[in-house]
Amino acid sequence: xxxxxxIETRGNESGSVAADPLRIGDREFKSRLIVGxxxxxxxxxxxxxxxxxxxxxxxxxxxxxxxxxxxxxxILHHLDPDEFFLLPNTAGxxxxxxxxxxxxxxxxxxxxxxxxxxxxxxxxxxLPDTQGTIEAALVLVEEGxxxxxxxxxxxxxxxxxxxxxCVAVMPLASPIGSGLGLVNPYFVREIKRRCEVPIxxxxxxxxxxxxxxxxxxGVDGVLMNTALAAADDPVSMAHAMRLAVRAGRLAxxxxxxxxxxxxxxxxxxxxxxx
Amino acid sequence: MxxxxxxxxxxxxxxxLTVMDLLESLELNPHxxxxxxxxxxxxxxxxxxxxxxEGDQLEVVHFVGGG
Numbered sequence: 001x002x003x004x005x006x007i008e009t010r011g012n013e014s015g016s017v018a019a020d021p022l023r024i025g026d027r028e029f030k031s032r033l034i035v036g037x038x039x040x041x042x043x044x045x046x047x048x049x050x051x052x053x054x055x056x057x058x059x060x061x062x063x064x065x066x067x068x069x070x071x072x073x074x075i076l077h078h079l080d081p082d083e084f085f086l087l088p089n090t091a092g093x094x095x096x097x098x099x100x101x102x103x104x105x106x107x108x109x110x111x112x113x114x115x116x117x118x119x120x121x122x123x124x125x126x127l128p129d130t131q132g133t134i135e136a137a138l139v140l141v142e143e144g145x146x147x148x149x150x151x152x153x154x155x156x157x158x159x160x161x162x163x164x165x166c167v168a169v170m171p172l173a174s175p176i177g178s179g180l181g182l183v184n185p186y187f188v189r190e191i192k193r194r195c196e197v198p199i200x201x202x203x204x205x206x207x208x209x210x211x212x213x214x215x216x217x218g219v220d221g222v223l224m225n226t227a228l229a230a231a232d233d234p235v236s237m238a239h240a241m242r243l244a245v246r247a248g249r250l251a252x253x254x255x256x257x258x259x260x261x262x263x264x265x266x267x268x269x270x271x272x273x274x
Numbered sequence: 275m276x277x278x279x280x281x282x283x284x285x286x287x288x289x290x291l292t293v294m295d296l297l298e299s300l301e302l303n304p305h306x307x308x309x310x311x312x313x314x315x316x317x318x319x320x321x322x323x324x325x326x327x328e329g330d331q332l333e334v335v336h337f338v339g340g341g
Contacts (some may be wrong), residue, residue, distance in 0.1 A: 036341030046339070062339025064281045064306055064333065067300060074306050074336040091340050101313075108308040125313045176341070203341075218327050225341030 020223050020249065024198050025114075025146045027085075028195065029056045033245045034087070034200065035238070036225025042098075043078045049228050050084070050094035053238035058084040061091050061224070062106045069118055072174070081111050087148070089116040092131070096136035103140050116170070116202075120149040126176040130157040135165055141165035142189065151201050153187030164197045169195055170202035170223060172195055177226045179206025182214045189217050207219035208237075209257055215248025216256070276328040289328075293321040297334070307336045 022029040035055040040046035048056060060075050079086070079195050088106025090099040099119045107113050119136055121129030128151050136146050141164055148168040149161045158169045171191050174180035181204060182188065192199045198220035205211050205224045222245055230235035275286045287296060289294060293316060297304050309316045310333040326332070 037339035038341045059341055060337040062308075062335050063338045065300075065302060065336050067281055067334070068284075073338065075339050076337055078338075086337070088337065089340050104315055104335075105308050105310065108317065109337060110318070138318055157304060222341075255324075 020253070021179075021199065024148070024200075024220075027069040027118075028083070031055050031057075031245075032221040032249055033211075033240070033241060034059065034221060034223040035078065035228060036223070037075055038091075038225050039229040040234065046229070047078055049234040049238040050079075051238075052235045052242065054227065056085050056243040057087050058088050059087045059225070060106075061117040062102050064108075071193075085163075086111050087114055087116050090118045090136075091116075092120070093118065094120050094132075096139070098134070099136040099148075100139055103136075103145060104142075104143075107145065112146070113144055114146040114152060115148065117147050117166075128152055128172075130154065130244035133157070134160050135254075137161055137164040137166050148200065151189070153184050155187070155190045158191040158195050161196050163246055166197060168198045168200050168220075170200045172203040173201050173210065174204030176203040177230075178204055179210075179227060180204055182205050182217070185213070185217050188214070188219060192218050192220075205241075211241050211244040212251070214250035215245050216252050218252050221245075275324070278326060278329065281332070282336055287326065289331045291324060291326050293324050293332075296326055297321070297330075300334070302334065307334050309334050 001008045020146045022032045031052055032053045033055045035050055036059045037046060037052050061137055085208045093099040093102055096119055099117060103115050116237045117136055119129045119132035120126055130152055133151060137149050140147050143253045148170055150170045151157050151161060153171050161169050161243040171188055173182040188201060200221040200223050201219050202223040205222060205227050211222050228238050276289045278287055293309055304318060312331050317319055
């Protein structure tokens with residue numbers, strides 16, 4: 001069914017993005033790439049990288065204003081909410097209660113009721129506390145939030161988050177900020193097979209091939225931050241990621257050939273000279 | 275003067291200020307921040323009406339870069 005999209009994209013060199021939007025909840029996004037705004041050394045570079053990535057949805061964090069600084073350092077001084085769809089996160093929260101508090105603060109900023117829910121369970125790996133994530137999701141969905149939930153590669157948790165009413169489930173490729181790429185493609189494919197809500201792979205992508213391989217699994221999108229912010233040239237990497245996400249998506253829709261551990265000649269075996 | 279706890283630090287501020295007055299004294303744009311007063315989020319409609327009182331706990335937050 002989804003593969004029909006390939007027909008619409010044919011004849012367009014860049015691959016028409018309009019023909020294959022990312023649908024989450026009641027919204028549509030042109031790009032299947034979602035990017036974060038953390039860890040950039042320079043705000044101008046960050047904005048150039050975000051624009052080069054083609055992403056429409058951009059994550060932000062909620063933190064105390066540093067009152068000892070004379071100048072406000074908020075991200076809204078650089079990031080125009082009319083140009084990008086802001087997705088507040090609950091990064092850094094270790095309990096459902098904290099995540100709910102941060103979620104409410106993020107919504108009170110007044111842009112939308114969308115949220116990237118993250119409840120961390122372990123300081124070393126930053127792996128999610130899946131139980132806390134489900135608890136928080138239940139409360140926040142009830143309060144009208146559109147919850148996109150960061151989770152592990154566990155299909156049981158993914159199904160429970162879907163049942164809780166999350167608009168998207170976001171399993172990791174590998175730990176946050178690790179750049180290890182997609183360590184368990186089977187887990188992600190299984191989550192995609194079993195859930196009906198969009199699946200966005202969030203965290204762990206390190207370079208363009210990681211993003212491409214991730215999209216080739218058939219997931220709906222990829223969320224990344226450090227892969228761009230920590231690249232030597234974030235703007236070029238953002239461009240590479242934009243192409244990689246698109247390439248992986250098109251390859252998935254195209255339907256790859258079966259992999260075989262035997263060689264089969266590409267040229268005719270008949271008609272060879274004596 | 276009254277004593278409040280603001281973003282995790284004890285501070286002396288003038289008495290009889292509204293939350294809006296406090297933000298202005300801190301040179302903060304009310305449209306760029308969210309205020310939590312004693313664990314309750316204050317909507318922007320009311321920050322000009324709510325007065326800061328002795329012992330209040332205030333958190334002033336905003337969006338920063340994050341993934």
